[in-house]
Amino acid sequence: xxxxxxxxxxxxxxxxxxxxxxxxxxxxxxxxxxxxxxxxxxxxxxxxxxxxxxxxxxxxxxxxxxxxxxxxxxxxxxxxxxxxxxxxxxxxxxxxxxxxxxxxxxxxxxxxxxxxxxxxxxxxxxxxxxxxxxxxxxxxxxxxxxxxxxxxxxxxxxxxxxxxxxxxxxxxxxxxxxxxxxxxxxxxxxxxxxxxxxxxxxxxxxxxxxxxxxxxxxxxxxxxxxxxxxxxxxxxxxxxxxxxxxxxxxxxxxxxxxxxxxxxxxxxxxxxxxxxxxxxxxxxxxxxxxxxxxxxxxxxxxxxxxxxxxxxxxxxxxxxxxxxxxxxxxxxxxxx
Amino acid sequence: xxxxxxxxxxxxxxxxxxxxxxxxxxxxxxxxxxxxxxxxxxxxxxxxxxxxxxxxxxxxxxxxxxxxxxxxxxxxxxxxxxxxxxxxxxxxxxxxxxxxxxxxxxxxxxxxxxxxxxxxxxxxxxxxxxxxxxxxxxxxxxxxxxxxxxxxxxxxxxxxxxxxxxxxxxxxxxxxxxxxxxxxxxxxxxxxxxxxxxxxxxxxxxxxxxxxxxxxxxxxxxxxxxxxxxxxxxxxxxxxxxxxxxxxxxxxxxxxxxxxxxxxxxxxxxxxxxxxxxxxxxxxxxxxxxxxxxxxxxxxxxxxxxxxxxx
Numbered sequence: 001x002x003x004x005x006x007x008x009x010x011x012x013x014x015x016x017x018x019x020x021x022x023x024x025x026x027x028x029x030x031x032x033x034x035x036x037x038x039x040x041x042x043x044x045x046x047x048x049x050x051x052x053x054x055x056x057x058x059x060x061x062x063x064x065x066x067x068x069x070x071x072x073x074x075x076x077x078x079x080x081x082x083x084x085x086x087x088x089x090x091x092x093x094x095x096x097x098x099x100x101x102x103x104x105x106x107x108x109x110x111x112x113x114x115x116x117x118x119x120x121x122x123x124x125x126x127x128x129x130x131x132x133x134x135x136x137x138x139x140x141x142x143x144x145x146x147x148x149x150x151x152x153x154x155x156x157x158x159x160x161x162x163x164x165x166x167x168x169x170x171x172x173x174x175x176x177x178x179x180x181x182x183x184x185x186x187x188x189x190x191x192x193x194x195x196x197x198x199x200x201x202x203x204x205x206x207x208x209x210x211x212x213x214x215x216x217x218x219x220x221x222x223x224x225x226x227x228x229x230x231x232x233x234x235x236x237x238x239x240x241x242x243x244x245x246x247x248x249x250x251x252x253x254x255x256x257x258x259x260x261x262x263x264x265x266x267x268x269x270x271x272x273x274x275x276x277x278x279x280x281x282x283x284x285x286x287x288x289x290x291x292x293x294x295x296x297x298x299x300x301x302x303x304x305x306x307x308x309x310x311x312x313x314x315x316x317x318x319x320x321x322x323x324x325x326x327x328x329x330x331x332x333x334x335x336x
Numbered sequence: 337x338x339x340x341x342x343x344x345x346x347x348x349x350x351x352x353x354x355x356x357x358x359x360x361x362x363x364x365x366x367x368x369x370x371x372x373x374x375x376x377x378x379x380x381x382x383x384x385x386x387x388x389x390x391x392x393x394x395x396x397x398x399x400x401x402x403x404x405x406x407x408x409x410x411x412x413x414x415x416x417x418x419x420x421x422x423x424x425x426x427x428x429x430x431x432x433x434x435x436x437x438x439x440x441x442x443x444x445x446x447x448x449x450x451x452x453x454x455x456x457x458x459x460x461x462x463x464x465x466x467x468x469x470x471x472x473x474x475x476x477x478x479x480x481x482x483x484x485x486x487x488x489x490x491x492x493x494x495x496x497x498x499x500x501x502x503x504x505x506x507x508x509x510x511x512x513x514x515x516x517x518x519x520x521x522x523x524x525x526x527x528x529x530x531x532x533x534x535x536x537x538x539x540x541x542x543x544x545x546x547x548x549x550x551x552x553x554x555x556x557x558x559x560x561x562x563x564x565x566x567x568x569x570x571x572x573x574x575x576x577x578x579x580x581x582x583x584x585x586x587x588x589x590x591x592x593x594x595x596x597x598x599x600x601x602x603x604x605x606x607x608x609x610x611x612x613x614x615x616x617x618x619x620x621x622x623x624x625x626x627x628x629x630x631x632x633x634x635x636x637x638x639x640x641x642x643x644x645x646x647x
Contacts (some may be wrong), residue, residue, distance in 0.1 A: 070485035077455020115645035204437025
């Protein structure tokens with residue numbers, strides 16, 4: 001799906017779009033509550049919960065001790081018992097502490113109880129590098145895509161942030177909602193109407209004809225920069241914002257690749273068993289062999305040292321190089 | 337307690353024992369986690385819970401499930417993988433659940449259900465009924481971070497959560513003396529200002545006397561309480577795990593049987609005689625036989641069910 005219904009728009013920051021979606025859902029449904037560190041009067045580490053404590057009070061916006069495992073466990077348990085908690089985990093790296101309740105319990109609950117119980121919890125967490133170092137920068141969403149019973153979404157724009165959060169808070173099973181440190185200060189148009197974005201719906205955010213680039217979260221912006229670089233050379237890249245990783249909108253991706261004939265996957269997390277590996281495999285399962293390349297960070301931890309962090313991360317220039325190589329490889333083959 | 341309910345509790349303990357004895361000779365659905373020896377903890381606790389309360393346990397959950405009122409036939413069907421089971425045969429040992437009966441469920445990751453129970457307690461607290469959640473876990477889970485984090489959070493939030501440590505003194509083969517530093521596990525409660533005590537888990541009346549005020553405390557909205565019940569499991573960790581204790585040790589442990597001692601007490605009080613006990617035994621045997629018949633008459637799940645209720 002590449003278009004949402006037309007609606008009047010308003011410009012807002014990414015963090016404001018999150019707060020708006022959560023506020024509306026909390027108003028509509030008394031079962032929605034927030035558990036997290038610094039989510040109360042502080043308003044969230046990135047002010048993405050600004051004003052919610054003031055409106056809903058300490059009962060529904062709960063500051064928790066630094067105990068991610070128990071916090072996710074509580075969220076999952078409360079969800080199984082009828083609430084709809086949003087558990088805020090400051091950095092995605094810390095989600096590892098809560099994998100047991102999320103993966104061993106929450107994601108399995110509906111299956112293991114023969115459909116009689118579900119855990120509609122949203123774990124919202126912030127991924128990505130921005131000077132925070134080796135244990136506060138990781139993008140491990142690909143680890144989670146393979147868990148049966150778990151949904152994983154990663155907004156790239158304020159409109160995504162809003163629409164995906166609406167769907168997440170109405171979803172009937174555990175959802176991991178991955179945002180990004182560098183996205184909070186980004187502004188963008190968001191529909192004034194309460195439009196939820198369904199999961200499993202990618203969006204073509206720049207049409208093109210020579211090459212398909214898939215990305216999610218902050219890397220969508222970098223992909224768009226790379227597409228602009230390539231355009232200066234007369235190369236037309238189509239950029240797809242995945243938005244939802246599990247489920248994955250393979251139809252939108254595959255029909256794009258069918259038109260362009262080439263696929264470049266981009267991600268900030270590791271490419272080994274990464275999002276791109278899955279995208280490429282699923283595309284080829286549908287279309288047969290296509291020319292592809294994967295772009296991601298160096299296979300190394302992300303340092304807080306700015307030189308090393310920048311060296312590690314994919315940037316527009318690196319993507320453009322990979323894109324050119326992919327296009328040239330095709331031309332060379334074609335010239336024989 | 338009325339004479340009738342004393343006999344009903346004896347019957348429940350006997351049912352758990354007989355149910356498990358019938359189950360262990362059925363090797364057709366993998367290993368089972370048996371709680372024989374620990375019946376007084378399950379029955380004593382459940383006798384104090386109300387219909388709106390929810391009980392969560394670790395994997396060793398047959399006793400608590402039966403004591404909570406889960407239908408023995410559907411429970412047996414579940415443990416034997418039948419689609420008429422409580423979980424349509426998909427949960428099996430360690431994952432039994434029947435929340436409509438107040439048995440929110442078992443979770444077989446050691447310690448894994450403790451923070452889940454805090455979430456259930458939070459939901460009950462916010463629903464403003466006077467219902468409580470109870471979590472039964474073993475000494476194995478005592479060493480896990482989940483307990484320590486959850487004690488802290490539940491005390492801070494004054495959650496209606498009762499912690500019951502069924503300390504059977506073994507983690508598979510590792511004795512608690514090698515695994516856990518505190519000499520009394522309930523001492524941990526003091527650090528969190530949670531009322532706590534340690535009692536003999538082999539005696540039904542003692543368990544009830546200890547848990548009753550703890551339940552009252554929790555139900556009154558005063559926050560969590562912690563009860564350690566020292567018990568013995570009569571069998572090895574699972575029906576396929578090696579027994580590590582000697583014959584002599586086992587004989588001594590089995591002489592502490594909570595069912596025998598309860599029956600002796602009821603006889604001394606004039607509440608039980610040979611005829612009545614025989615009647616109870618026969619009724620228990622009938623229930624177990626019916627449970628096996630029900631399970632055996634039920635189909636296994638279809639292969640297509642592997643993809644049902646995943647998302």
